[in-house]
Amino acid sequence: MAGKKTALKEAKIVLQDGTIFEGFSFGAEKSVPGEVVFNTGMVGYPESLTDPSYKGQILVLTYPLIGNYGVPNDSCDKYGLPLNFESEKIQAEGLVVADYSSEYSHYTAVKSLSDWLKEEGKPAIFGIDTRQLTKKLREKGVMLGKIVVEGCSDVKLEDPNIRNLAAEVAVGKKTVYNEGGKRKIVLIDCGVKLNIIRSLVNRGCSVIRVPWDYDFPADKELDFDGIAVSNGPGDPKMCTATIKNVAAAMKKELPMFGICLGNQILALAAGGDTYKLKYGHRSQNQPCISPATGRCYITTQNHGYAVNMKTMPAGWEELFVNANDGTNEGLRHRSKPFMSVQFHPEATPGPVDADYLFDEFLRMVK
């Protein structure tokens, strides 16, 4: 393990079932509770940590060597969007890794991962057998847990999924990016990853980012051509307002594109049902097959809930299916302009294979 000269503080991660893994602290000195989830991606910790979908969760990275390339700067593009992150701050509650590299090397790096975590007040722990921990989560399903740092007051376990997490991470007020773009897309922010916005503005769209519960069908002033429903944390059923608004938009047959949580919201709005996966899909190597073409795409994913395809009403078909476990990876309406995917076509982190879906959506928008 990387040996820093300063004395290391011990820390541990405690699971709901009583399992304890001991390591050392390299983040903020405080203890936190959360839902413990693992991600098997090998790159992209700055992107993952700032992904709002990790709100309420303690993130375990299965790739053991973390911190190698430090953390990039927080400069923004011309739309005011941070260039290097998926939101303005670290969203995960805590980070668990095997081997933290205190020394980093990359031309874009401005600070170490440890310093960043400390600045953002997020605890982190290294020296953990993350494989053993992951196997436990795989076998027993995701569990509640907590990071407890030596000398910091202990905390109680808390289930984040009973909170409306989307509401906690979504934008507070309507924000417009690339005003005057060719097409106007209303983006319902349930915890959107910024690359969804970038993917749309880079295609010449004007993006109107609205809070998760914004009643856009009722906003007569709002002029738009299509709707994007973002990713976000937690149980989709907590987003009752979003579901209601999307259902209303569906009645009007407005073109819409759901991503991740957005996929689940479209399903719920259409009258289908969702369920919690045992340990979710959090990785950058999920193969998704398009039943229409037989083609398989490698996708990046971060979700704990999934759509139960059997509950979907007539008219809906599966856009993608997970090649490994057969779970739903996307929906499409046979006659209406609705599509959604369970994975992340905007990538960051992960493969960009599915980036073309933004073009498909925009073709639908016309």
Next chain:
Amino acid sequence: MVNPNIATCQTDKQFADKIYFLPVTPYFVEKIIAKERPDGILLGFGGQTALNCGIALHDSGVLQRYNVKVLGTQIDAIKATEDRELFVKAVETAGLKTPRSFAVTNANDALKAAEKIKYPVMIRSAYALGGLGSGVCRDAKELSDMARQALASAPQILVEEYLEHWKEIEYEVVRDASDNCITVCNMENFDPMGIHTGESIVVAPSQTLTNHDYHKLREIAIRLIRHLGIIGECNIQYALDPNSDEYRIIEVNARLSRSSALASKATGYPLAFVAAKLALGYSLTEIKNSVTQTTTACFEPALDYIVVKIPRWDLKKFRNVSRKVGSSMKSVGEAMAIGRTFEEAIQKAMRMLDIGAYGLVGNSDNKANPKSRRGSRGISGMQSYDLDDELANPTDERIFAIVDAIKEGYSIKQLHDLTGIDEWFLYKIINVVEIEKELAEAATKELTPGLLKKAKQNGFADRQIAKITCAKANDIRALRKKHGIAPVVKQIDTLAAEYPAKTNYLYLTYNGNGDDITFSSSHKKIIVLGSGVYRIGSSVEFDWCCVNAVFTLRQLGYEAIMINYNPETVSTDYDVCDKLYFDEISSETVADIYEKESPEGAIVSMGGQIPNNITLKLNEFGVRILGTTPGSIDQAEDRQKFSQLLDKLGIDQPQWEELTSIEEAKEFAAKAGYPVLVRPSYVLSGAAMSIAFADDDLEQYLAKASKVNEEYPVVISKFIMNSKEVEIDAVAACGKIIIEAITEHVENAGVHSGDATMVFPPKKLYVETTRKISEIAAKIAEALSITGPFNMQFLAKENEVKVIECNLRASRSFPFVSKVSKKNFAEIATKAILGLEKANGRPTDAANGVSCVGVKSPQFSFTRLKGADPIISVEMASTGEVACLGSTTYDAFLKAIMAAGFKLPEKNILLSVGGDDAKIKFLPYAKKLSELGYSLFATHHTAMFFEKNGIKATMLHKVSEDKKPNILDYLDGRNEEKLHLVVNIPTAFTKKELEDEYVIRRKAADYGIPLITNLQLARLLAEAIAAVKPEELEVKAWDEY
């Protein structure tokens, strides 16, 4: 299957229906096609040789004529990757970037191109394997020299932008006919651009790439591979600017490569298997992930460990060779280590190289003070060196120089500026050096459990810690056990534990707190120790033995547990055995695994010298050694003990003595008479073995020998001139031989057995000689109570037989004799070890009933080893071998040398035969060559001798003489007709081969002219080409013999 590499598993019956041990050349493959009329041909599995052959067959219309379909990537796409101009065009069309580059066909144009690009520039030759003929040129002189040389073996070369110190990154890409395309693995070179990836330390996955870098290059890879239309597997190499977002695509290999073998082992994703399926038209989604057996093969493995590969060089074996590593490949093998920290993996890999290193640090003799100057160079043999130069212009030992520089207080920046190695890697090495310091401090106080654990987590071996802390390795082991510090077993599962794995592809780590597997089994378990890293002297042959042992064990219902760490082997395919531990073959690691698994015992006699060397230690650790006892193995390995045994049994041996001082050695030599042979015990492939002709030779050699192996004494023996060398491979049970095979060497004694041309069944041995050899082998087998495989080497002269050595393990020639005789020695040996096969009366002579002759020829790599003297001697120099079968020795011999890359002479032959005796002996053969219509050329003395004896030969002046006609002109073939064969028989065995002769040999190698330096071999060649015309060479499958 067409492959003359007889020692491979792929040329085993269970792997192919029909096997041709023939050269992979358009000529022979066309004959095979005409005979077999296959429906399809796979070109992407046999490396560059197969690819080049396939392109030639396509271009000459053979494939079309016989309606043979190329499966997988089509020829057009292959050409677009192989022809640089086409490639650059294709990359540009795809909107991507390659280095600035100009294709030239002569040295002048090369200079012009370099001016446009600006020095330093890089030259590369198209259609070349292992970066042959490529290099960095810093000025016009270097460029003009190198360009001439490269153009001698390639019609076209490229002068390119040299991307010094850019990161070198590779991706392995798989694409199916339905256009599904994935990258299975990426790898990052520790050594930046300028050093061939085969010469670099490589890690998987990349370590210093951000998400942006990683996925940008991944997307480019997929875009380009789609654009090129590759179907199956390929490899793409990039240069990535460490200071910006710039990249260049260096090359695409539209075939499986060394990198894909590494990637397969690094990820558990069976690239060759999948590529074969795709070539047959399957789509990726139709193939299952071999590890989980439930998920799809259309995915990208997620690793939860780090893999480090380090090349193994054997440059010390070559006289005059340049030890610099660069853009041309010189390494002969590689070790791959798996860990959960970089430090753990790289330190394992350093030990796996089997070059005597204990890790990155702790190799110094001055172990108490790791800060001492040149500390880590203990194994290097170099007394002093220029550290800055070593860092900037690396040799095979740069990694040690980095450690030294850190200890000398070089800053990270200095190190990075000199080496171009990413700072992240350097920080990790510093970390190891720091821990060494902590351990050294602990030596004077107390080694705390915390520090011990930290050291183990950072890859320190028990013996390394012992060396640093001035303790004994056994005590460190005991201390570890006392504190419960033990490694855990982790699985490689391709999905980072997301799905359960059905296979047992395993490694050990100290960075974990639980084993992934349980160790109970309903079957009896047996561990087979593998052969470790390939090096000169130990290659694919031992892997064949291990794999056959494993197959035999499994057939007999045992659970076969393999331990090996060589990514190039079949034994490290996780589906070959029941459990694969991809880890060190050291007494420490094997004992750790043994204690977890509690098997019936371990087989140490199949993997060559590495397992053999740790037998005693393993036995001490309580490992039950199956087969011949450790005591007997030691008795055969220890020269002194073995000699006493021979004396006791009344078996003759060359006069010898164990050496304690140079004075004693000289005394011995005076008594026995020169020449004498000097060698250390416990070595394979004749490391530091030499013949001395005078006192000063002796002094020089002894200095070299003692450095290679200090733990064991050095032995000096009388060297017997003009003696034949004969080997026996055998299997015995309880001291009785079951089966034996006697093989003769074409070359007289004085050529290492690994470099010798071997004939089986022997054709030129007296019955009395073979009888004596069998008799001696039987006596030895009984005396050492051998159970399992063994091999002995003999000198035979006028029916006198003397024993040279005896190895109580499988030998390099086991697969050769097994395949020629169709009697599987490895299988029989395994059964003997298990007590299931007994001798039944007299030993079976494997030659009985063999209707053909097998000839095994060495494959040399002198062309790549810049400066090395391409001569064969007691020190092994060949890097591979091939064998062909024929009805006659001549037929098999010609095919075998052609398979090893030898081109039969068209017309011009240079003869340079040293010494009167050799000249007289060669005279009839020269006459024969002359009669056959060859144009003979000769050096001064040889020409005069021939003239006196009525043979016409054109006299050529030596290179050093500035006179025409000069040899140099005929070697480079620019102004004169090029030579097609050089026969240079060195003047006796004198120490200083005349510089002129060296120049002839070296230039022959540089200009790709076939070279023969041995009299017996030259005679056999002359006989063979007189007896068999090339078009008469047999084209028969193995089962037709």
